[in-house]
Amino acid sequence: xxxxxxxxxxxxxxxxxxxxxxxxxxxxxxxxxxxxxxxxxxxxxxxxxxxxxxxxxxxxxxxxxxxxxxxxxxxxxxxxxxxxxxxxxxxxxxxxxxxxxxxxxxxxxxxxxxxxxxxxxxxxxxxxxxxxxxxxxxxxxxxxxxxxxxxxxxxxxxxxxxxxxxxxxxxxxxxxxxxxxxxxxxxxxxxxxxxxxxxxxxxxxxxxxxxxxxxxxxxxxxxxxxxx
Numbered sequence: 567x568x569x570x571x572x573x574x575x576x577x578x579x580x581x582x583x584x585x586x587x588x589x590x591x592x593x594x595x596x597x598x599x600x601x602x603x604x605x606x607x608x609x610x611x612x613x614x615x616x617x618x619x620x621x622x623x624x625x626x627x628x629x630x631x632x633x634x635x636x637x638x639x640x641x642x643x644x645x646x647x648x649x650x651x652x653x654x655x656x657x658x659x660x661x662x663x664x665x666x667x668x669x670x671x672x673x674x675x676x677x678x679x680x681x682x683x684x685x686x687x688x689x690x691x692x693x694x695x696x697x698x699x700x701x702x703x704x705x706x707x708x709x710x711x712x713x714x715x716x717x718x719x720x721x722x723x724x725x726x727x728x729x730x731x732x733x734x735x736x737x738x739x740x741x742x743x744x745x746x747x748x749x750x751x752x753x754x755x756x757x758x759x760x761x762x763x764x765x766x767x768x769x770x771x772x773x774x775x776x777x778x779x780x781x782x783x784x785x786x787x788x789x790x791x792x793x794x
Contacts, residue, residue: 610634611747612641614672615785616651618756621719621749622789623703629694630743633705633713636686637743638788640715645681646786649674652777654757656721659774665726665733670756671706672783673716682715689741692729698739699723701746701753710738719746721757756781 614621627634640646651672660666674682688710691697698704702720704727707713718740725731729739746753759781764773 611789612637612744613787613789614646614749614783615787616752616756617782617784619749619752621752622747623744624747625703625744626694626696629696630689630741632686633689633741633743636683636705636714637717639683641786641788644786645674645683645715646783649783649786650780651756651783652780653718653772653775654759654761654777655775656757659761662769662771662773663733665731667724667726667733668721668757669718669724669727670721670753671716671718672781673706675780679715685712685714687711688713688738689743690729691739691742694742696742697723698725698727698742699745701750702742703744703746704740704742707734707740710736713741719753721754 610625610627612623612625614623625634625637649672651670652675653671655663655667655669655671657666657668686705688707696702698720700720700722702724704718704720705713706716706718720727724733726733727740727742730737731739734740756777760778761774762776762778764770
């Protein structure tokens with residue numbers, strides 16, 4: 567009868583144990599990576615529940631980090647709960663503007679800007695590569711680096727809002743940082759809604775563009791979204 571070598575048996579056992587340990591570690595790392603990916607997906611999608619229906623938006627955190635972080639904070643703090651879409655800009659209500667665009671604008675509103683957070687740096691489309699296309703979400707601003715609480719959504723491509731476009735006379739454009747992935751029918755419905763009509767011949771910058779009935783954002787939340 568042949569007697570097994572105890573040293574060799576121990577070596578074989580050790581190799582099996584090592585392989586098992588490595589396999590478990592790989593499985594654990596894969597699971598953690600998968601969970602991390604799921605968390606990122608969930609945190610990069612938000613839903614604006616409005617009185618006209620839901621608008622779901624994907625945020626481009628890797629490409630426009632500062633602007634997305636700012637928008638997330640407004641959502642996490644509940645600052646957009648009770649906010650509204652209050653302005654629509656379209657061909658029939660911007661006679662005072664030389665460069666025409668099609669957007670709807672929302673946020674805290676002109677009367678509540680003091681309740682906003684500190685402004686964020688201006689991340690241009692030249693730097694991020696995120697252009698103003700149909701459904702693009704972008705940050706409203708005056709001078710560069712003054713954007714914070716107010717945002718807008720494009721209806722159709724709006725190159726005049728990109729870097730080099732002259733809707734803002736400084737030519738630096740606006741910071742596009744996301745895009746609607748569900749609910750563009752709601753956006754277009756808001757875009758067509760009635761506005762207050764200006765009185766007299768003098769037109770202010772937003773004359774004829776303020777919605778007669780603002781569309782309330784009842785709640786803004788982060789959510790997961792599964793693409794087809």
